[in-house]
Amino acid sequence: MKDTQELTKIIIVGGGTAGWMTAAAFINRLPKNFCQITLIESSQIGSVGVGESTIPHIRQFNQNLGIDEKTFIQQTDASFKLGIRFRNWRQIGDDYIHPFGEVGAITNGIEFHHYWARAQQLGLESDFEDFSLLAKASRQGLFSDPAIVNQSQFCNYAYSYHLDATKFAHYLKNYAIERGVSHIDAKVISVEQNDVGDITSIELDNDTQLSADIFIDCSGFSSILLGKTLNSDFEDWSHWLPTNKAIVAQSELVEHSLPLTTATALPAGWQWQIPIKQRMGNGHVYCDSYMSDDEAANLFRQNIKSKLITEPRLLSFKAGVRPQSWKNNCIGIGLSAGFLEPLESTSIYLIQHSIFKFLEYFPNKQNMQAERQQFNDEINKTYQTIRDFIILHYNLNNRDDNGFWVHQRQMELPESLTFKKGLFAESGRVKPGQFGVWPSVCIGQGLTPQYPDARINYLSKQQLEEFLRQEKQKIAQTLKQLPPAHEYLTKIYQEVSCD
Numbered sequence: 001m002k003d004t005q006e007l008t009k010i011i012i013v014g015g016g017t018a019g020w021m022t023a024a025a026f027i028n029r030l031p032k033n034f035c036q037i038t039l040i041e042s043s044q045i046g047s048v049g050v051g052e053s054t055i056p057h058i059r060q061f062n063q064n065l066g067i068d069e070k071t072f073i074q075q076t077d078a079s080f081k082l083g084i085r086f087r088n089w090r091q092i093g094d095d096y097i098h099p100f101g102e103v104g105a106i107t108n109g110i111e112f113h114h115y116w117a118r119a120q121q122l123g124l125e126s127d128f129e130d131f132s133l134l135a136k137a138s139r140q141g142l143f144s145d146p147a148i149v150n151q152s153q154f155c156n157y158a159y160s161y162h163l164d165a166t167k168f169a170h171y172l173k174n175y176a177i178e179r180g181v182s183h184i185d186a187k188v189i190s191v192e193q194n195d196v197g198d199i200t201s202i203e204l205d206n207d208t209q210l211s212a213d214i215f216i217d218c219s220g221f222s223s224i225l226l227g228k229t230l231n232s233d234f235e236d237w238s239h240w241l242p243t244n245k246a247i248v249a250q251s252e253l254v255e256h257s258l259p260l261t262t263a264t265a266l267p268a269g270w271q272w273q274i275p276i277k278q279r280m281g282n283g284h285v286y287c288d289s290y291m292s293d294d295e296a297a298n299l300f301r302q303n304i305k306s307k308l309i310t311e312p313r314l315l316s317f318k319a320g321v322r323p324q325s326w327k328n329n330c331i332g333i334g335l336s337a338g339f340l341e342p343l344e345s346t347s348i349y350l351i352q353h354s355i356f357k358f359l360e361y362f363p364n365k366q367n368m369q370a371e372r373q374q375f376n377d378e379i380n381k382t383y384q385t386i387r388d389f390i391i392l393h394y395n396l397n398n399r400d401d402n403g404f405w406v407h408q409r410q411m412e413l414p415e416s417l418t419f420k421k422g423l424f425a426e427s428g429r430v431k432p433g434q435f436g437v438w439p440s441v442c443i444g445q446g447l448t449p450q451y452p453d454a455r456i457n458y459l460s461k462q463q464l465e466e467f468l469r470q471e472k473q474k475i476a477q478t479l480k481q482l483p484p485a486h487e488y489l490t491k492i493y494q495e496v497s498c499d
């Protein structure tokens, strides 16, 4: 057992988004007289340098760390995001938005999509997206402070950011170092373990050896501690999520971009557009069994209408997770623990989730077994839930233009997804925690519940028509109060530079 007087030594290996988010959160949350945190990164190796589209949970991360929003926006070149626009997913020519938050209001305890589905059955055809304030605002390029919107009964108003990944890591690096995290630029070249497999120390290429009680592996895809040293198994999910490459580059910004990430389906994958303050992030994610790297690169360039400002880079990856992302005294956070492609911008969220779960189960003795088990179970469930949601986008398609899409439509799904998809198709029900995300993607890709909630069967066609009219009117009134997103953002940048 450790002497209670002794500081708990924590070493974080890796200074990408995962490493610096972890260092910043730990130094903020763990008492100074309790632990000593050191982050080691190798500037020779560098970081993956992508990961620019986020989901609303990042605001909670910032709030927890006491980060001022306007400063954050300014320091990371951020812009606002209200959702993701999916083009050509169900079939070529289709275009729907998965907005943040819920579509429509929950009325009498019943989610809006039940009312909408019932209305469709009664011949009251309408576009589901028309009942989302955020979808409407984003298509019109509008954005505002939630305070204005909340006054108009939209309590589920949610937003996040597009940001520069390198600047985000840099901002958190300053935050962490200012508060006491030690930083070493060196490469880990070997790892020592004791007889039960715990990591005892690491050797760096500057001839130093460092020991610690807890090692956090944020070394990215190389997973040098969790994967290479501890041999924590990797569960391969690439048979469900076969995209394995991405070509990425930045281009000049198209003026007044919409506050949306755009995901355009292509013959063997999809291409993203992420507008930040002064440039566009672009990436073509594809499966190289269905498209060569040269074809993918050509298509990537054709789809970018503005001038490239960086050389295209090719990244390779494999979908999957290490079910034991906490093994012995080492916890993998970020790409070292698993990878799910960026279709729903969930990786930074997974980093945040792992950090706070670990803090919740922070071990107080050397036998970490119970905490470890609980942590691994919860993290795995989260990975699986997101995995299923991403597969769903590919699976709900009617495209025949490439074997890739036919395979995605016909393949055997994970049991958990078969159940969830069937549940929604039959009754519009979603599992807890999935409301807000499932209906807009399912309906956007043509899966409408067959038997919506029976508790609304009493509503006549006229009553439903009136209900839908009022919902639309509420949105139309609120939209009038929202300024253009670019004006709102410019004001924030000006305010910060005046401070």
Ligand SMILES: Cc1cc2nc3c(=O)[nH]c(=O)nc-3n(C[C@H](O)[C@H](O)[C@H](O)COP(=O)(O)OP(=O)(O)OC[C@H]3O[C@@H](n4cnc5c(N)ncnc54)[C@H](O)[C@@H]3O)c2cc1C
Pocket: 013, 014, 015, 016, 017, 018, 019, 040, 041, 042, 043, 045, 046, 047, 048, 049, 050, 051, 052, 053, 054, 165, 186, 187, 188, 189, 218, 219, 220, 221, 222, 224, 246, 248, 283, 315, 317, 333, 334, 335, 336, 342, 345, 346, 347, 348, 349, 351
């Ligand atoms: C194509 C693509 C697009 C993505 N888009 C999004 C997105 O839009 N939204 C989102 O949320 N996420 C996205 N992600 C995921 C996101 O990029 C990562 O989750 C995030 O960047 C975290 O990466 P990381 O810190 O785990 O790894 P990295 O950024 O690779 O950092 C690894 C760190 O480890 C260090 N290191 C490695 N080996 C050693 C060693 N031997 N000694 C010392 N240091 C070492 C490196 O120097 C580096 O600092 C995307 C990922 C890919 C591949």
